[in-house]
Amino acid sequence: xxxxxxxxxxxxxxxxxxxxxxxxxxxxxxxxxxxxxxxxxxxxxxxxxxxxxxxxxxxxxxxxxxxxxxxxxxxxxxxxxxxxxxxxxxxxxxxxxxxxxxxxxxxxxxxxxxxxxxxxxxxxxxxxxxxxxxxxxxxxxxxxxxxxxxxxxxxxxxxxxxxxxxxxxxxxxxxxxxxxxxxxxxxxxxxx
Numbered sequence: 162x163x164x165x166x167x168x169x170x171x172x173x174x175x176x177x178x179x180x181x182x183x184x185x186x187x188x189x190x191x192x193x194x195x196x197x198x199x200x201x202x203x204x205x206x207x208x209x210x211x212x213x214x215x216x217x218x219x220x221x222x223x224x225x226x227x228x229x230x231x232x233x234x235x236x237x238x239x240x241x242x243x244x245x246x247x248x249x250x251x252x253x254x255x256x257x258x259x260x261x262x263x264x265x266x267x268x269x270x271x272x273x274x275x276x277x278x279x280x281x282x283x284x285x286x287x288x289x290x291x292x293x294x295x296x297x298x299x300x301x302x303x304x305x306x307x308x309x310x311x312x313x314x315x316x317x318x319x320x321x322x323x324x325x326x327x328x329x330x331x332x333x334x335x336x337x338x339x340x341x342x343x344x345x346x347x348x349x350x351x352x353x
Contacts, residue, residue: 163271164297165261167250169278169289171312171341174304176275178212180246183273192243195236196220197229199249210248220248223257230260233268242270250276253288262295280330281317281339283347306343314347316340324350 170176180196187194198210200222211217221236223229233245245264247253253261253274261272274296278289285293293299306312317325317339342350 163265163269165265165272165292165295166274166298166300167289167292167296168273168275168300168302169292170302171277171304171315172339173213173341174302174312175212176302177210177248178214178216179302180210180248180273180275181212181216181218183244184218184246187244193240194244194246195233195242196246196248197223198247199252200224201252223247223253225254227257228260229257230263230267233264233270237268237270245270245272247272247274248276250274250292251278251280251286251289252276253291255287255291258288258291258295265297277315278313279315281315281325281328282330283314284330286330304341306341306346308343308346310343310345312341312343314342314344316342316347316350326351 168176168179184194184196196210196218198220208220208222209217210220221232236242261274264270265272274292276289277286279285304312317328319325
């Protein structure tokens, strides 16, 4: 029975690496995965999912207006796909998360979503909110704070490494802009 999974974590926990490993596992069994990634994150090239350890795969882009159920249905007419893998799923809209549930429920294809749970202010992303509510399985991927505790928060920093406590929810970046920390060090860094 197909299900929808939400693999979530702070930055640097290996979400993209895990997605790429899942894709490889399907391919190794002679199955065809379909990968989607957010169009707004093009740090490693447009239409690419890239992990920090150097693994990479081509992906279909999703924008805010992309109908994922329709796109999957069209692509599935050309080639039978055995799973859908979604990178940067925090950028999905509520409607797109619903469309992913339709892929699972109507097309009977498993959907595996990988992304951040919260932003640098500790607030849920829209996609993450609805994945937490509607996914069949929730899986936390863990990374660690500099103190050794589990990192479950993300600090955004300026060009000098100073924590930022305001700004737009989305600012694409990696280690140059974000640091994963435990809640204690998150509060400490933001003076809370």
